[in-house]
Amino acid sequence: MIIARIDFRYSLLKKIHDLAAHLFLLKFIFLTAWLPNLTYAQTTEIDSLQSLLASSHAQPVQAADICIQLAQATYNQSLEEALQYAQEGTEHGKSAKDQDRIGKGYIWQGRMLGELRRLEEAEAAYLQAATFLEGSTDSTLLGQLYNGQGLILRYQGNYQEAIEKIYLAVDLLIASRDSVSTASALNSIANLQVAMRDTVESIGVWKRALTFLPGEGYFGTRAGIMINMAGHMDHMPAQKLHLLDSLEKILLPRNQYRFLCYTYSCMAEYYELFPVSVDSQKKYYRLAVEYAKKSQDAYMYAFNSLYLGILETEGQPQVAENRIREALANPTIRENDLMRAEGNKYLSRSLYSQRKYQAAYDALDSARKNYQKIYDARNSEQLAEAEKKYELADKERKINMQKLQLAEEQNARSQLMIGSLILLVLVVGGYQWYLMRQRKRKQAAERALEVQQMEANKLRELDQFKTQFFTNVSHELRTPLTLIISPLSDVLSQIQSVPIRQRLHTVQQNAQRLLSLVNEIMDLSKVEAGNLRLNSVPVALHPFVRRIFGTMESMAEVREIDYQLSMTTVDAHVRIDLDKFEKILQNLLSNALKFTPNRGKVHLNIYQEEGIFFFEVKDSGHGISSADLPYIFDRFYQSTVQPTTLQGGTGVGLSLAKELAQLMGGDIQVESRQGEGSTFTLQLPLEETTAPTPPRPIETPEEWGHQALPQFAPMTVQGEKPHVLVVEDNKEMGAYLIQILSDQYHCIWANNGEEGLKQLKNQHFDAIISDVMMPQMDGFTFREKINEHKDWKRIPFVLLTARHLEADKLKGFQLGIDDYLTKPFSTPEVKARLYNLIQNKRERIAYLEEQMAEPREVVLTQDEQMLRMLEGEVLGNLDNPQFGVEALAQTSNYSSKQLGRIIKRLTGMTTVNFILEIRLQKARELLEQRAVATVFEAQVQVGINSTSYFTRKFTERFGKNPSEMGK
DSSP: OOOHHHHHHHHHHHHHHHHHHHHHHHHHHHHHTTOOOOOOOOOHHHHHHHHHHHSSSOEEEEEEEHHHHHHHHHTTOOOHHHHHHHHHHHHHHHHOOOHHHHHHHHHHHHHHHHHOOOEEEEHHHHHHHHHHHOOOOOOHHHHHHHHHHHHHHTTOOHHHHHHHHHHHHHHHHHTTTOOHHHHHHHHHHHHHHTTTOOOHHHHHHHHHHHHHOTTTOOOHHHHHHHHHHHOOOTTTTTHHHHHHHHHHHHGGGGGGHHHHHHHHHHHHHHHHGGGGGHHHHHHHHHHHHHHHHTTTTTHHHHHHHHHHHHHTTOOOOHHHHHHHHHTTSSSHTOOHHHHHHHHHHHHHHHHHHHTHHHHHHHHHHHHHHHHHHHHHHHHHHHHHHHHHHHHHHHHHHHHHHHHHHHHHHHHHHHHHHHHHHHHHHHHHHHHHHHHHHHHHHHHHHHHHHHHHHHHHHHHHHHHHHHHHHHHHHHHHHHHHHHHHOOOOOHHTTTTTHHEEEEEEEHHHHHHHHOOOOHHHHHHHHHHHTTTTOOOOOEEHHHHHHHHHTTHHHHHHHTTTTTEEEEOOOOOOOEEEOOOHHHHHHHHHHHHHTSSSSSTTTTEEEEEETEEEEEEEHHHHHHHHOTGGGGGTTSSTTTOOTTTTTGOOSSHHHHHHHHHHHHHTTOEEEEETTTTTEEEEEEEEEEEEEEOOOOOOSSSSSSGGTTOOOOOOOOOOOTBBBBEEEESSSOOOHHHHHHHHHHTSSSEESSSHHHHHHHHHHHHHOOEEEEEESSSSSOOHHHHHHHTSTOOOOOOOEEESSOOOOOOHHHHHTTOOOOOEEEOOHHHHHHHHHHHHHHHHHHHHHHHHHHTTOOSOOOOOSSSHHHHHHHHHHHTTTTTOOOOOOHHHHHTTTTHHHHHHHHHHHSSSSOHHHHHHHHHHHHHHHHHTTTOSSSHHHHHTTTTOOOHHHHHHHHHHSSSGGGTTTOO
């Protein structure tokens, strides 16, 4: 019964036998893909290299080279031994700190691991090699790296990516004139083309690879390529046999065991084409098994043993059984359904010949299951292909039906066209007349449109010219305003005469008013350029509006104006851009007061409808004429109707207010009649929010505005005043800076960046103050030039700017400036910032000199990254008052002592002062950008509980009381 079952299943096995023969070719491709690609040394050379490595004279660089040569030499004899040499060579390269040798060691590790089918480890080794070879100029090493990465991609199934990667390697290797590596890379490409079923093309690539190996040398690489070619020349049997005979003659004298194993396996495959040559097949399979054993290639040993056992099934069943069982135990063959099926099929035959019927049946049943699995997979593919063909046929049928319908419709249309032709001839004359008339009208309309567009372009260009002109003028006004406001601030406190002080105070107020107009024009240019962004924060609406309203009360009292505020909405917390809202409301209120006569009325009413907040400013002034009303929000518009013309103005305020309102999603509407007053209504869709709960303050903010400015003690550097370089193209500004600083500093003036560089070459400076906008070389370029000199770039650098652009400040900090001053500025502000910067530098230098005599516990090579990390930790815990030295040390994985040394070396500050500096810089940013409504909010957001401490430290650092920063 068992025999009947065996005979019954042979019919199924015969059907799949042809499939096995075709798939054998693909298996051979897998076997030969990792054949050696470089020249190998003889046994005597290996002995001499080992002796040289064992000697005590081998330095790390020499040892690394010897190990890599040993890896190459033992590559064809023992992969494990070659891998050990490659790993040892990598370690020697690390000892020598030689990036190229480390990368070369990892490349050879990847090659050996790939041969051993440890693909994940091989890929990791190649990634390590790429890391160490980044920036290398060695084309040979980079080409070998890309070749290895391409092979990994191939075994991950990414054939096309693998070919592209290896072609990159070929270009590099040809450029470096590395013939053997070029041939190796082309060999890999040919194997990939075979895997993609392009055998004819692959033969041409192999022949090209051989052209890079002239003469008798490079027999290792030559042999690998010839074996691969022979494995895929079944359509040229005579040439294949000649090639294999040539390989045997080359390899036998050199004891190249792995090459001989592949060569004899290929010969045995060749003789499978001739059924009468069974003895020849056995002979070459035995030789392949023998040399696979010598080369310690477990897979090739199992592979050839399996097919030798299959041949020995007839005549030597017991020997065949032993060989096949041993081969099937190999893990790689055990995972291959086809080879397991073949092995079990012939194992059943050998068992049957020995009358082991049950075992024969079990083996045949295993073969049947493996074949069935392959057969099912093939049927699935055929079924999918049939379904695809059916879908294509169905699609084609539908297309034909559509074509038929289209033909019928076209026929019907043709008949309709013939019937309509007569009617068309009748109306064509009238239609042509109509077209001519329309063409003339269109041409006239186009000419009119062109004229309108030309006029609009001219008006647009004129408007842009006006804006640019006023922006440039405003920028230039900042310097003379600085020279007015700053000296006035210096002398006002020193003048005892009350009348003179009052007059100078009037001058100061008007200078501040002029500065406000300048800022309005600058803001208008920002809106036009799209550089103005919303910065909304939560705020209690009623107190904030009362504060803005209160700033105008003194003006109303002087002129006895009935100045009232009414709010019909409940007090709500809303998200709003404080700075922009304040500018809009102040502009509307100041205009109302300006155009209202003495003893008139100005009322501000606030109400809410359907989520929209309305701010209505109503006055009893002269009103706006109907001729001016459509243009009052246009930029630079000036009324020609008296008495409005007598009031003056720039024509900027209302235009800016309107555009800021639209930026915030709202609008401004106006109603007015000449002689009856005006009503301006600001509409804003404000988002209501919950009231924030600030932490309980330790002290009340009563001291704000009363903190005295710090008086810094005179500073000396090596017994004399510190040297400060002032780079400013405006002579008056330069003279003023030198005047206010000369009592504590020795100042040198330079007219622009180029002159500043000349001064830096002539003498040493302890600090630099530079303007941004200068001829020949501006402040940014000047800083870039300083960065190129390692000694100059450490000098504290203060950037002086007349522009309130965040982009300018950000660019300055990216270039390495230490601080910036915006015109106009005060004398204490300049002195405070300059003093702090020079003092920090002195402390940093003193600490570094002290550390020269002591061993350092921490050595950092990435200073900027370290500072950025520490600053990020502080900023991440900014609102936590308890975040101090211990917390920062814990989050950065340093001890407090180590952290203190690092910060002292990099900044010159203690850890406490470093954390305080970050908190104060953030507070300054919040106050300058009007991101908070009060100073107390800024104090809370930067994690400082004590009001007096915050005010004192802020004033000492920046020379300004925090309450003055937002003005």
